[in-house]
Amino acid sequence: MPSFKLPLSGDVVQNISPWTALMSPIGNQFGLINITLGQSSAPQVEQEVLSDIGSYGKQLGKIGDALIVLLAHLPADTRLSHDERKVIDALDDMLQKIADVKAKHNRAAHRPRRIASAA
Numbered sequence: 001m002p003s004f005k006l007p008l009s010g011d012v013v014q015n016i017s018p019w020t021a022l023m024s025p026i027g028n029q030f031g032l033i034n035i036t037l038g039q040s041s042a043p044q045v046e047q048e049v050l051s052d053i054g055s056y057g058k059q060l061g062k063i064g065d066a067l068i069v070l071l072a073h074l075p076a077d078t079r080l081s082h083d084e085r086k087v088i089d090a091l092d093d094m095l096q097k098i099a100d101v102k103a104k105h106n107r108a109a110h111r112p113r114r115i116a117s118a119a
Contacts, residue, residue: 064095068112 040046050056071088080088095112102109 061098064098065110067091068095068110072113 053059054062071092092112095110099109099111
């Protein structure tokens, strides 16, 4: 969203969405391209979570951070099958890359610690 600064006023930011009130009776579907991510069993709950608590990215980030903590406490002698190890390694790789992108943008990032293979 653009940020407008007038002399001596600081940031002046306002989100104006006249389509929301005007088009809500027909489901806010008005445009050349409309993207539907699927049907929610509780769209009002989903909208409130997204607007008041956190975007999908923020929610996934918290889940990733929690998984990093859980994996850090996984006993070293835990036996994992080859397929289970591949899943953990793929997650570890993805979380490392996410941490790299966050660091590039000066954002705090948790990094997974590589766990020794016990399979």
